[in-house]
Amino acid sequence: MKKILVVDDEKNILKLYETELQEAGYSVVTANSGKEALDAFDAQSPDLVTLDILMPDIDGIQILRMLKEKKPQVPVIMLTAYDYRDDFSVWGSDAYVVKSSDLTTLKETIKTILETR
Amino acid sequence: MESTGHDQNINAPGPGQPLLANIPVLLPDKGIGLSISRLSAFVKALLSAQNSDELFSTICSEAVEAFRAEGSALYIVKNSLLEKQCSSGAIDSFISWDISNSAGRALAENRPVAFSLPRDSDAAGLPHSAASVPIYLNSSASGALTLFDKYSEDSFPAAFSDEDLFMLNEYGKAASAAIERFFKASSSEPASERAEILKGYLDSFLENTADAIVTTDLDGYVTAWNKGAETVYGYEQSEIIGQRMPFVPEFLMDSEKTFMERVSAGETLKEIETIRKRKDGSMIDVSLTLSPIRNSAGHVIGISGIARDITQKKKTEKNLLRRNSELSRILFISAAMRGTLELNKLLRMVLTAVTMGDGLGFNRAMLFLRDEKTNTLRGAMGVGPASHEEAWEIWARLSLEHKSLTSILEEMDKSPLRKDSFVDMLCRGIEIPLDSDTILTRTVKTKKAFNVVDVQKETLSDIELIQQLGTTAYASVPLISRDRVIGVLWVDNLFTHRSITEQDIEFLRIFSNQMASAIENAQLFESINSTEQQLSNIFESISDLLFFTGTDYTINKVNKAVVEKIGLPEQEIVGKKCYQIFHGMEEPLMSCPHIKTLDNRKAYIEEVEDFHLKGTYMVSCSPLFDNSGALLGTVHISRDITEQKKLREKVASAERMAALGEIAAKVAHEIRNPLLSVGGFARRLEKKLDNDLKEYAKIIVDEVSRLEEILTDTLGFVRTGRLDLKETDLGAFLDKIITLLESGAMTRDNRLVKEMPENIVIRIDQNRLKEALINIINNAIQATKSGTITIKAHHENRPSGAQEVVIEVQDCGCGIKEETLNRIFDPFFTTKSSGTGLGLSITKKIIEAHNGRIEVKSEVDKGTTFRIYLPVQEA
Numbered sequence: 001m002k003k004i005l006v007v008d009d010e011k012n013i014l015k016l017y018e019t020e021l022q023e024a025g026y027s028v029v030t031a032n033s034g035k036e037a038l039d040a041f042d043a044q045s046p047d048l049v050t051l052d053i054l055m056p057d058i059d060g061i062q063i064l065r066m067l068k069e070k071k072p073q074v075p076v077i078m079l080t081a082y083d084y085r086d087d088f089s090v091w092g093s094d095a096y097v098v099k100s101s102d103l104t105t106l107k108e109t110i111k112t113i114l115e116t117r
Numbered sequence: 118m119e120s121t122g123h124d125q126n127i128n129a130p131g132p133g134q135p136l137l138a139n140i141p142v143l144l145p146d147k148g149i150g151l152s153i154s155r156l157s158a159f160v161k162a163l164l165s166a167q168n169s170d171e172l173f174s175t176i177c178s179e180a181v182e183a184f185r186a187e188g189s190a191l192y193i194v195k196n197s198l199l200e201k202q203c204s205s206g207a208i209d210s211f212i213s214w215d216i217s218n219s220a221g222r223a224l225a226e227n228r229p230v231a232f233s234l235p236r237d238s239d240a241a242g243l244p245h246s247a248a249s250v251p252i253y254l255n256s257s258a259s260g261a262l263t264l265f266d267k268y269s270e271d272s273f274p275a276a277f278s279d280e281d282l283f284m285l286n287e288y289g290k291a292a293s294a295a296i297e298r299f300f301k302a303s304s305s306e307p308a309s310e311r312a313e314i315l316k317g318y319l320d321s322f323l324e325n326t327a328d329a330i331v332t333t334d335l336d337g338y339v340t341a342w343n344k345g346a347e348t349v350y351g352y353e354q355s356e357i358i359g360q361r362m363p364f365v366p367e368f369l370m371d372s373e374k375t376f377m378e379r380v381s382a383g384e385t386l387k388e389i390e391t392i393r394k395r396k397d398g399s400m401i402d403v404s405l406t407l408s409p410i411r412n413s414a415g416h417v418i419g420i421s422g423i424a425r426d427i428t429q430k431k432k433t434e435k436n437l438l439r440r441n442s443e444l445s446r447i448l449f450i451s452a453a454m455r456g457t458l459e460l461n462k463l464l465r466m467v468l469t470a471v472t473m474g475d476g477l478g479f480n481r482a483m484l485f486l487r488d489e490k491t492n493t494l495r496g497a498m499g500v501g502p503a504s505h506e507e508a509w510e511i512w513a514r515l516s517l518e519h520k521s522l523t524s525i526l527e528e529m530d531k532s533p534l535r536k537d538s539f540v541d542m543l544c545r546g547i548e549i550p551l552d553s554d555t556i557l558t559r560t561v562k563t564k565k566a567f568n569v570v571d572v573q574k575e576t577l578s579d580i581e582l583i584q585q586l587g588t589t590a591y592a593s594v595p596l597i598s599r600d601r602v603i604g605v606l607w608v609d610n611l612f613t614h615r616s617i618t619e620q621d622i623e624f625l626r627i628f629s630n631q632m633a634s635a636i637e638n639a640q641l642f643e644s645i646n647s648t649e650q651q652l653s654n655i656f657e658s659i660s661d662l663l664f665f666t667g668t669d670y671t672i673n674k675v676n677k678a679v680v681e682k683i684g685l686p687e688q689e690i691v692g693k694k695c696y697q698i699f700h701g702m703e704e705p706l707m708s709c710p711h712i713k714t715l716d717n718r719k720a721y722i723e724e725v726e727d728f729h730l731k732g733t734y735m736v737s738c739s740p741l742f743d744n745s746g747a748l749l750g751t752v753h754i755s756r757d758i759t760e761q762k763k764l765r766e767k768v769a770s771a772e773r774m775a776a777l778g779e780i781a782a783k784v785a786h787e788i789r790n791p792l793l794s795v796g797g798f799a800r801r802l803e804k805k806l807d808n809d810l811k812e813y814a815k816i817i818v819d820e821v822s823r824l825e826e827i828l829t830d831t832l833g834f835v836r837t838g839r840l841d842l843k844e845t846d847l848g849a850f851l852d853k854i855i856t857l858l859e860s861g862a863m864t865r866d867n868r869l870v871k872e873m874p875e876n877i878v879i880r881i882d883q884n885r886l887k888e889a890l891i892n893i894i895n896n897a898i899q900a901t902k903s904g905t906i907t908i909k910a911h912h913e914n915r916p917s918g919a920q921e922v923v924i925e926v927q928d929c930g931c932g933i934k935e936e937t938l939n940r941i942f943d944p945f946f947t948t949k950s951s952g953t954g955l956g957l958s959i960t961k962k963i964i965e966a967h968n969g970r971i972e973v974k975s976e977v978d979k980g981t982t983f984r985i986y987l988p989v990q991e992a
Binding site: 010012013016019020081098099100101102103 | 789790791792793794795796797798799800801818821822825829
């Protein structure tokens with residue numbers, strides 16, 4: 001079972017993602033801040049990370065960079081509330097998904113990435 | 118003693134001076150010969166008087182007749198008072214005035230006096246003119262003779278002239294002698310002695326006069342010869358008496374004989390102007406009066422000739438005539454000059470006048486005008502023959518044609534002295550710096566005329582003129598207008614070698630003064646003309662609509678821009694009402710500033726939306742007044758600011774959007790995250806629940822989706838960022854979009870069709886362009902029911918040669934109304950009940966981010982076509 005680290009500063013969202021992704025057949029680890037995310041990444045060795053771009057303590061882009069420095073092979077999907085449509089790949093992200101209550105796109109993206117690895 | 122009239126006797130000598138000191142020896146006018154014969158007749162008449170009354174009466178009546186006077190009066194002093202002895206044609210009021218004025222004064226001052234009184238003196242019982250001379254008895258002034266009211270030959274009241282006064286004085290002396298002798302005779306002397314004395318007086322007069330008085334017999338042999346004759350003709354009395362008129366020139370002898378025959382027949386020939394030969398052989402002009410001499414029986418026995426040397430007078434007269442004719446020419450030319458304001462024509466006229474024989478008669482003339490900018494004298498125009506041959510030819514022709522200056526000036530264009538002649542061209546090439554020291558520049562600086570008699574001897578001669586014109590002697594006069602030298606007139610006589618006299622210069626000066634002001638006027642006129650031309654050019658070339666409108670809304674003048682905008686010829690615009698032409702209305706447009714300007718006489722600037730001319734205009738309207746301050750109408754300047762207005766609105770909208778963007782970014786998380794939780798868990802509930810509860814959860818899910826969609830649109834509109842350009846197969850790209858939208862199209866029974874005649878590969882940001890196309894195609898689907906929506910793509914070449922890809926979305930739906938068509942790309946504009954109104958404005962932003970453009974055409978109930986133009990980047 002693939003392990004996914006979900007990083008968001010909103011606990012409700014973490015709860016939703018956790019439930020939905022577990023139902024989709026993944027093992028889910030959550031982190032509520034940038035620091036927690038970095039600790040969990042080291043401790044849990046997730047197969048994939050979903051990362052909110054705006055984190056209160058550490059900027060999402062900074063976290064992305066740190067994660068890629070640690071383990072570049074672990075895919076990171078950037079989640080944005082605001083559709084920047086910017087190419088996050090320059091920072092090393094593998095995809096980005098606009099946050100929506102409809103998680104279909106997110107689930108498909110995760111599935112595609114994990115399958116291609 | 119006070120004079121009631123104007124004392125005319127300006128030349129009156131002071132007391133003690135000789136009586137006739139101020140009477141000119143050479144009398145100013147004709148009539149001396151005549152006067153002498155009259156005086157002689159007067160003396161004879163006096164001699165025949167039998168008593169004192171008859172004598173006085175003769176004196177009065179003869180004098181009246183001799184001087185063409187209305188009346189006369191004679192006074193003798195008795196008991197220290199003037200007592201009238203006799204009068205003729207004079208009323209009592211004349212006499213009393215005379216005693217205290219004219220006669221009294223002549224007596225008191227011992228000299229002839231004359232008066233000329235105001236016109237209304239008749240009414241006051243006074244003469245209009247009077248002349249008095251003293252009467253001498255025993256060598257002292259003891260009376261006076263006065264003449265009243267002189268009349269000219271044509272019967273108008275006249276004043277007594279100096280000559281009259283001179284002659285009247287002679288009459289007075291003759292009368293004095295007669296009266297004195299009469300008084301003496303009445304005591305002792307016999308009548309014959311009286312006659313002798315009077316005759317003696319006459320003889321002495323004849324001897325002493327400057328005129329030549331000669332008598333001959335009927336055959337012309339000289340019988341008497343006075344001193345005057347000796348002086349005039351140069352012959353002594355002794356050598357001439359008995360000679361047959363050696364003073365008559367041979368060639369005049371025949372006409373002289375004719376004169377003598379007429380006089381022999383009793384006629385008196387007065388003031389014949391003829392020529393006499395002096396003893397030394399020189400000829401003199403004389404004025405001659407020939408009268409018959411009769412014996413006591415009345416038969417003509419001889420001829421008396423009184424001649425005056427008028428050579429000097431003739432000379433003066435000739436000069437006067439010449440001066441007169443030259444002055445009249447100048448007058449004529451200056452009248453002609455005043456009549457023309459065309460500078461070139463004027464200059465030619467001036468130079469023609471200077472060079473024509475009938476004008477001032479110089480061989481060549483040139484005008485140099487002062488150029489203030491370059492500080493030089495520039496040759497403006499020259500007139501004159503180029504060579505001796507040409508000069509002869511011209512003069513010969515002119516003398517044959519007998520052309521007057523008038524006709525030459527009239528036909529100047531055809532004149533041989535036309536412009537573009539050789540001399541003219543030479544002249545135009547000459548330019549003399551004013552800071553050099555030459556005759557021409559001195560003429561300017563000193564405002565004086567110069568006459569260079571010999572260019573070799575004059576060190577300041579203008580080298581250019583000598584070298585280019587071959588001049589050997591010339592004159593230059595300044596052209597002075599309003600105390601400023603505006604140029605120089607140059608003349609010479611190269612071909613006739615006639616030397617330029619001081620008189621010539623004097624005429625040039627007079628002439629040049631006239632010329633200068635005319636030239637300056639013409640120059641002013643020319644500059645006004647060119648300014649006017651410039652103004653007119655500016656008026657025409659202004660791209661704004663420019664027109665004058667009268668107070669009654671009538672259009673008076675329009676520029677080219679108006680003609681082009683309205684699309685009617687000028688004559689169909691001018692004269693019409695401005696509201697008809699510009700607004701297509703039958704009454705004034707209330708928002709037009711013209712009305713306000715008419716009311717308040719102030720300028721107004723307003724933005725006017727004109728539906729007739731389709732656009733927004735910035736209209737400035739200024740009042741136009743005439744010289745008296747009356748309002749004539751308004752000057753309109755209208756600028757089409759439709760484009761500027763659009764641009765302005767765009768800028769405003771962009772600013773609005775930028776502000777919105779900041780807010781949007783801030784609120785994005787705050788709204789989206791809670792929505793995500795709400796929506797996400799509602800979906801979970803929807804899955805777990807049944808029946809009513811499942812339906813309620815579904816409502817929450819849908820509403821959240823709608824909110825999220827609005828959020829996406831809103832934030833999408835304001836987002837910024839770089840394009841993610843990728844080489845894209847346009848065909849496959851369009852297919853994906855069609856697949857995406859096909860189900861939506863089906864719900865409205867629409868078909869999506871792709872038409873692509875060629876393969877197109879283009880660099881685009883797929884996500885963004887997809888969003889743009891989805892917006893357009895979704896709109897087409899919404900507008901169409903049971904129809905086909907065609908998506909086409911092809912290459913096209915721009916006029917510049919650059920290639921672009923055109924993507925066209927064509928529907929056959931309800932179309933877009935004209936008034937909404939130009940607003941559909943505006944943000945937040947929508948005709949739908951739902952939606953954000955951002956779709957098409959986002960689309961446009963995306964296309965513009967690709968350096969492309971989007972156009973739309975639509976017809977209501979027929980359909981709409983969007984065309985997207987994207988540049989093809991060079992590989």
